[in-house]
Amino acid sequence: MIADLEIGNLALRRGGRLLFQGLELRLKAGEAAALTGRNGAGKTSLLRAIAGLVGLEAGTIGFGDLDPVLARSDHIHLVGHQDGQKPARTVREELDFWTLWTGGTSASAEMAARAFELTPLLDLEVRRLSAGQRRRLALARLLAAPRGLWLLDEPLSPLDADWRARFGAMMAQHLAGGGMIVAAVHDPLPIPAKALEISA
């Protein structure tokens, strides 16, 4: 189980531009952080750096006693704007594949589909979904395969008010179970979270 996230003196560079430096963040099990900042400040890059997808300019990202390679392969979910869902495949195919891939089972995929009310959509192609439905499909992974640290890139933006509240409850439940969340947001998160403003 992943129980710590320690970011120390972090600097990131993208395309020759220094995004930020000296960034510090410490999260323990059950805590969440809300990243804010103007467009292009580096919120998405920070999430991708935690996920191990981009290199660091300076500083460290650690996960307590957990080996970073193991943490990233088994304990972190990343849900970004680009959700990796193929438009021509059905909701069921995509949900089942990504559930298995991230360590869940068919039974847990079914449970997640019910929780996100995707069951009536399962036989539709992903291209037929609305933006909100598509986001719910991407978020369903979070419940289908339990992983401790959720990295969410503006998870609420395409969701309607009802679903924002319901996903807020799911996030609260994840934290109550000892999980951690780092979310890039423009609107306030519906859960208590450490605020972290990202700027150069």
Place this chain on the structure above:
Amino acid sequence: MSRALALLRRETALAWGRGGGPLVSVGFYAGVATLLPLAIGPEPARLVAVAPGAAWVALALAALLSLDRLFERDYEDGALDLLVMSPTPLEITCAIKCLGQWIATAAPLALAAPIAAIALGAEPRLAPLIFACALVGGLAFSFVGGIGAALSLGARRGGLLTAVIVLPLFVPPVIFGGGALDAMAGGLPWASGFLLLSAYAAGAMALGPIAMAAACRNALS
């Protein structure tokens, strides 16, 4: 294991649908095979001599067709990020992607290859060897082609770049396979050419995934 199988199912299904999938590859192959006699001349004697080799080169070109999107789509829509974040090593993931590509396009092409060769005038007794060469050579084309596809990630007109990177690497399998077919047509021992082709395919399967994984990591960072 179930994870690898799920990926293989996904990759095969995606390759089946990618750019028209096997039908387009086979159609392209038939087109090239039809163009050749028009360019070379229809005299059967001349065609018989070039038929196995021509069928073989056309196969290499057809294998290129759907390769360029092997990693590109997953890279563009973020799926590659998620494929990386898994206990399955990226090298294995890349190998499975190539295997899916092979099942969906090389296997149908291998069925079409003997038919095209015989239509061009090759002797029917060559058909089993052409089929076997196409099947084994297809593995080499998929795994070597995957390197080109991964290296050209993020480049504009990546498809053309893939072809330029990959075609020189197609030279050995084309020589080995063509040599085996020529030898059999001439009544000479053909096993060495086929074994060299198999060895090249085995080498590509062993080393290709390492190069692909490195190229994918580089493209993501």
